[in-house]
Amino acid sequence: MNRIQILMYHQVGDFPAMESHRATYCDHRRFGTQMAYLKMFGYKVLSMDEVLQCVRGDKPIPPRAVAITFDDAYENFYEYALPILHRHNFPATVYAIAGMLGGSADWLIADGHQAPPLMTGARLRELLSANIAIGSHSFNHIRLGEQTSELALNEALKSKAALEDVLGQAVDHFCYPYGSHNLQTVEAIAEAGYKTAVTCERAPATIGDDPLTLPRKAVAWGDSLVGVWWKMHMKNTPKRPLIRR
Template structure:
């Protein structure tokens, strides 16, 4: 990014949605009902924000745009995205990036264990192609949704490269954006993601993205069903609390070691 482009913007809010539905139980916050999603998108638009996918937002800002923008992203690739998410985005005049968990397409979110059916089925390949044809950016969310930072080099490459290449070959689109499963990444993971052909990627972060930060670790806020439209505008404009992101970042090395040891014992901690 050039110096002039860096000076043209100060922050980029990015949003991380999952299912467009209503569920009860421990995964409730990962599902935003269609009417709430419509309210949130409408409030952001009314507040003067242009809603676009992540790659488009980064490209526009890198070219010197000073527009108020919010990057809108959806993780996993549930079928409710095409039945409820796309209509809400279309009504709001919004773009978005959908990150597909390639190895789970046509099935269920197996990484959720006993809650794998809570959000319903995943998109099929044909439905994902329909989403791409509707103008939604398709991003990569890996093959089997494993935490990538505790995998062996061979497993990591397989998760990232196979999913990227299969998306490009089957959809005939350029796949530039990646979302780390569960948000976990490391320098080694980011290098593999970049080498596979992605030029930007997202983590969780729960804060604003700023100039000079890595395009391969863009932080996102997570809207919940409890966020009204006004709440979400306030979160985007206020930037949220910095305490939790700081504490989580400090804890990452130790938590990664715990997860690596657990994986050797046959458990996947997320």
């Protein structure tokens, strides 16, 4: 139907019930079921490079198009999500926080959650041979839409350079921390040389979308398979237009 459902995950693993930050967690059994569903029903899982080609109109959007993304680069991705993606031969993109590689997600502590470990640079390099692309999630994981244009540009440039140094290859894809962005932020991401950037706006990506404000659907801890289907096919919100110069 000429649209791409870009799914947003964070952690995948075995978690207790929680009341807050539910979109930061996905039970590994449910994740396995979700990926098996995509495979069984013929969804075409695209890389972000392919998403870019589609929204630009360089290639047609295939039926039942999906892209799979993971924010923050949690270490549990390697243990739980990667084997499932590998089983189905699905590409995915992991957005890493360049200034926190090998650190922990300390921002979760304030809400009573643990601070799980983040992948190291060496771990990210391992993923490259497993059909996993690495994108930037800024350098310091701050709300870029609340910063000056100069600081946003510095975050974009610094994170890109740091990750490219670690990986030894270009980093073309960006993810706005907390989904926070405005026109100045988007222009900073463009100036830094990124080809795509993803938001937290709940809508499908379509031909003609700005590649630097692509929407996504968050998959949360409590989402059943029916709930994920509903999010993909029924739950949409209007996209926020940001017209770049």
